[in-house]
Amino acid sequence: MDLPVCLIEGRTDGKLQVNAEAIGILSRIRQPVVVVAIVGLYRTGKSYLMNKLAGSQKGFAVGSTVQAQTRGIWMRCLPHPTKEGLTLVLLDTEGLGDVEKGDKKSDTWIFCLAVLLSSALVYNSKNVIDEYAIEKLHYVAELAELIKVQSGDDDIDEAEYSRHFPIFIWALRDVMLKLEHNGKPITEDEYLEDAMTLKKGNSQKTLETVNKHNKYKDCIRMYFKTRKCFMFDLPSGDKNVFQNMDKVSEDQLNQDFLKNVKKFCDYIYNKAEVKCVDDIHQVTGEILANLVTMYTEAICSSNAACVEDVVTNVSVVENTRAVEEATQYYVEKMKEEVIFPTETLVQIIEISEECEKEALKIFMKRSFKDNKRHFLKKFMKNIDQKKSEFFEKNDAESRKHCEKLIKKLSKDLKKSLKEDSYLRSGGYKMFTDEMEGIEEKYKNEPRKGTKAMEVFQEFKKSKTKKAIKIMKKDEALSHQQKKLEEEKKKTELLDVEKIMKKCIESAEIEKKELEKKIKEKSFKEIVKMEGNQRRLRQDKLQTVIRSMERERDTYNSQGFMEYGRKSQTFIDKLEKKKVAIFAVAWVVLLGLAIGVMVVRPTAAPMVATVIAAGVGLLTG
Template structure:
């Protein structure tokens, strides 16, 4: 997709962050889900090397061997994901934190928060060991709550929800030269990290609180933590200054093996980026998220994930409405041959393309609050269907009128010559009109307006027929009365036939509207149930992770922290255990309102359809597949 990285978020000379339009344009062309891996850390710690390895390239991100920081802002490289089919791997290399030339600590915090907000996996890169100095340098974790909000309204405990929306956390310790020993026993890299994150207890002083705070936040914010330690790549200084040019044979085997394990873990464990509500993010949506988060931080001084997610949802939902409606319109234009002989072939094709359009809308739509966009979609499809119906009827009228004009040539000529204003002329007039009618009925392809157009023409000829009848000297007055009565009944029969046909068409359209409502509501109901099923699975995962944290603190004897996690777990269980009418009644009520707005004549069927679906599937819709 890209042969080299581009700047996604530029750090201007004025100390502001600005999204690069070129990078957003690149992302806009990526419709696949994206796995986003960001790396943060102090400058000159080898961040770019790891990102190049993830990209499967020796060169790309600037490795920056000088004492000055090379990467400014956040740079992006999009490549096909090496293990996840139909996914794009988006690598974000961030400006080194702690650049003395920048002189603005707020800028570092902004960069760090954007990396957190945009990522599926966040890699923190440091050198040496995980000691107090290394954790102090990760002070930005403690400032996240000031810049990131989950919900737009005040929520004192919203920090507890961060782990549901934050990326997995990977600590990469570079140039590690110690043995992995804790208290005289050999441990894993992960044990080494968790031991470094133990709290100081009891917490008696401000200094203790400052020591514990970043550790508590790392546990609370990042549901999954992983550690990798790396040997120095080479003992030769010149090799370290020329990493993108030397061959792997010149690097330590241990370093290469550690790098491979790191890359394999990222490819395996980093999932597609999601936003609030378990919505999988595409490249196109990632570009919008980057722009909105950056704008929020620059203007509001904080980013609200709920607000940004809702704005993204509104944009995507509006696009989903237009894409689905355009698909329906294109398919109808391509495949319906106007006029259709009856209404059913038209409705059959319309239903087929409505189904396709509905799937397009449901697949792309996100978190459609109160189904506002579903209503817009249904209204737009119904409008387009009516337009095609009118087009079908208009074409039918055009064909029928042309046919009558063709069949009436001799008849019109006879009229103009006065051929019927002779004794016995009325009988000839009636037979000629009957011949026209018979030939008209035999002609195929007339469409829905066949009877209407014929009736209108025959009615238009009645005044002429009456004039001819009254002047026909071959008929007695009694015979004229009989003929007049026949003509009147003929018109009544034709009008009755047209009324019956119109009633039939009306009923067909009404039934089609009912089916349309059923399809829309069933599709929506299943989509919401699937979203809820996914959310419940996510909540269960978060509960398991918080139980792990609770156990971690209980083993340390930190009862205050353990009790906090216990309360969070109970709150999550209370929220996810909503069953029966409590969860689906609001959906059914909203569906009724939407259907009533679009199809008021068929509102009665909506409640029946949805209730039947609830009774059929019930809470089984919510069980994990």
Template sequence: MSIRMEAPVCLIENREDGTLQVNPVAASILSSIEQPVVVVGIVGMYRTGKSYLMNKLAKAHRGFELGATVESKTKGIWMWCVPHPTKESHTLVLLDTEGLGDVKKGDKRNDLNIFCLSVILSSALVYNSKGTIDEDAIEKLRFVSELADFIKVKSKDNEDEEDEFSRHFPIFIWAVRDFILKLESDGKKITEDDYLESALAPQKTKVVQNPKRVEERNHCRGCIRMYFKNRKCFVFDPPSGRSDVLQRMDEVSEKEISPTFLAQAEKFCTYIYENSEVKYLDQIHEATGKMLGELATLYTNAIMSSKATSMENVVMSISQIENEAAVREATEHYEKMMKERGRFPTETDKEFTDLSIECEKEALQIFMKKSFKDSELSFQKQYMENMELKKHEFSEMNKMKSLKYCEELLRKHSKDHEEAIRQGLYCTPGGYQKFQEDMGQIVERYNKEPGKGLQAESALQDFIMTKETLKISIMKADKTLTEQQKKDEENKSCRKMEELEKKIKELKLSQESKKAEDEKRTADMNCTAMLEKKWSENVMLQEKLNLVMQAKEREQGLYTSQGFYEEADMYCQQLKDLKGEAENLKETSWVDSAVDMFCGIAQFFSWQGAVVAGVVRTAHGFFKKKA
């Protein structure tokens, strides 16, 4: 269900002492959002009009406080959740950040913390600046070159950390406000994107320049190019030439604002709606609002600990929470659906099995959709344990209800029969014949009763067997029967007892066979679902990797054309490593590994070797189909 907040709330509070803390109210709002989220954050120097653009994205005239004085109005990071305008069943989360470079604050580390959180929480990051993209504007983005000191992708030391950023960082959108220059270069018209790429191109040192200063600025440019593989630029005319209008942007009508500016803002919003991706926890698993709240809390706590924030550790912490929830919710769904849809006792084994399969398939879909990074299949094993337990509980309940109902029917139909036994009415000449007739009528009336369930035959056999000893006693005492007749009847009774015992054995064998079939079906279902998920994740990783390689090839070409051969060689090595990774993704060794783990689960349940062999056949059949 979509959520639309009436007004923004502070997500991450920036306290007077410079510490950051997630606001419980905002966290609670996010926890109620089970939809995937598209997170758009905006950063930039204070008093540059960031909040206005965010209000436009929310399709609201007012919301984020604009501020009409030289003071920065936004403290910390504020959040506004609205239904996504173009992506159905998605929520757009807007993050308006405290302005950077506030002279009253004078705390660069605090600015860096805000900037870091904006980067790692967003799926699209807007950098808002005024004037032009010149050396001063790039200098104000120095935070980018410091990110590697505070953010780590892997939990262990990794020489390619900075190279990894491009896989996880948001798209980067530079919004240049109050832009009054012509978009031209060497007398030719250029696009906004050309303007940005030209400004971010490495600069060669001139004789009169400070080489160290140029090197620092080139390092900042290089970081932006390396970390943010997708970049976009928008330039905006001044909204108005009147200062009183600029000071009341959240109050004035659009008639008082420049039509050109409004068209540019509309173009900006359309691009954001159409091109901002869902926020991913890693490269393939979409984040819901609930997960975003967990991300915000974990990242904020990590940054406040003054240690480098490991994205891998944060994601693994969330996967633990989500996998536990996946097991719980899938189990609860199975139990709820069995209770709602089941009419117990079921008439046949097939009716119960079909119901269980239907509910189990739905539960498995819930588990597979919600769980992630279950590399050892430990949570799938836990889920399967829960399913086995719940199926057994429902199966036993189904049998017990059937048995109780059958016993009640037998008591009802044998009431007169039992009274005759108590009164000794069968212990008379001809009593044996009467006993047989009465038993026949009881069985006939019992068999006509509907809805007896699985234990109908078993309960009847038990009832008949309890009467056999009494039946023989009555037969032996009946003086109307000859000795030969008694002997014949006794032989008949023995044969009937043997037949009943044979039926009971057959019933037991049938139940064991059905149990084995159920185990095989469960194994096939879970194994196929696991392989489908791993396969689709592998395909998605390959697609994402191809996009990263395309971006690296562009950067390598740029540095080569500009004569920066050392940087070009660096990208060449990165491409080589990525191509090797891409080749590994095409290999199928993961299938054998996954099947081995799943066979271990099958053995844990003490399933027969035929089931384990069936899992292997399922895996090979799956792979052949995909290949």
């Protein structure tokens, strides 16, 4: 995108509305996305930073008057500058606190959407981080009213926020102060953390204000586990240059300012991660389009968004597509790999095994929150159905090829039979010699496929009555020889029928044995993938817990025991969640085993043999 488009616009009735054009653009992006949103007071230079992240001077509107330029939320998508295979999505939001707008509710909604949609949230302000600046960040405290993590469970919401919220970057503009604390130099990050330190009221008069500011600071500390600060010098001392930042060349700007801009951009490029849902599943442009629509509708219709409900709704869409995409991959790959007919049943089963394995990876990569394994079962059922179709086609192509081959090889035989050429003395031997010759040539032909034996036996069976007729007319044979030959042909006919039956039974047994081995591998692969996902979720949760432990220790060391106890409560809830993830894994294993048996009843003995392996993978 060379230019931004409006993603979410404000309507005349004060509600927010998603722009269909922008949603269409996002829906076509199949790559994972890194989403960077910038929020802050209007006329503080947010759009300039977003243009720099896009690697351009123009794009997002940069104004030079006291009027706000950006309305709603504007979006620009581009290939990630440093990470291959990712798309960078930049969201420039309407300035908060615009007096002309006169709608504070809209400000809160926009801030809330920026938090929910981004993987990195930039808060832009000017000069210093003081109590006034903290006051302006009251939107953070309002997140608890607008965002629910789980439906029907208010108690755990705040403890869960930092799992779902982005990294927090404070961009402080036009800074003139010296970075010192108690006479010692400090870093930008230390300055931010010092500004986030809670204070104690000196009097009853100030206590209410201090407590309110402490609440805002506590929200920032508890909701955003990763915090960063960047401080920017004045871009220029020249008023004309300052008011035309999108038009002037960089050599007209303060070089220290430009260095800080580069540091800021480099940090975003390297540290802002792919947006995730359900802890570990990467958001593509397609998924982001659904999140934008669902979160906007939820906030505007009920003034609250439930993360769990939105993610569940998105997961239904994604799981449905995961089934379709993985099934389609299997079908296309089989068409590409299988040359019909295969020489043996083993060949097509081995090809199918590899295709199914890759299709399963595609399904598992895209599928998420499939807690009852409804979509996994559907995928497995689809694969079974498509596999059967390929096996049937392989048999049909083999039969077609073999019948065509026999027709070609028996052309002379057919002609002789039609002309009654064998109905004479010595005709029976001529007939049997011809049949043996056809059989020899047939055996030496390659690539006959799975129905080769069955088709030839059918051919032999079809010629048995002809053979008996020829033998009875052959005057070169004695009565005794004819009697023996007739008995021999009748025995051969029974043998042919037995061989045909055995061919079918053997093929079915071989198929079931091979399928059993493949299903064992598939089951183990699914359990392994589930185990890996469980460990990733636990690792993510442990990172959040460690962050909260640091906040708890800081509060306690500074004498804010009440906040320390609150942090410990959050930690306890998340520890239970961590244990629950492990417990759920056992339920998943059992459910998966039952699911396999429902879809494939013959797999029951196999499931028992791999449960032990699954247990090992889950506990590993």
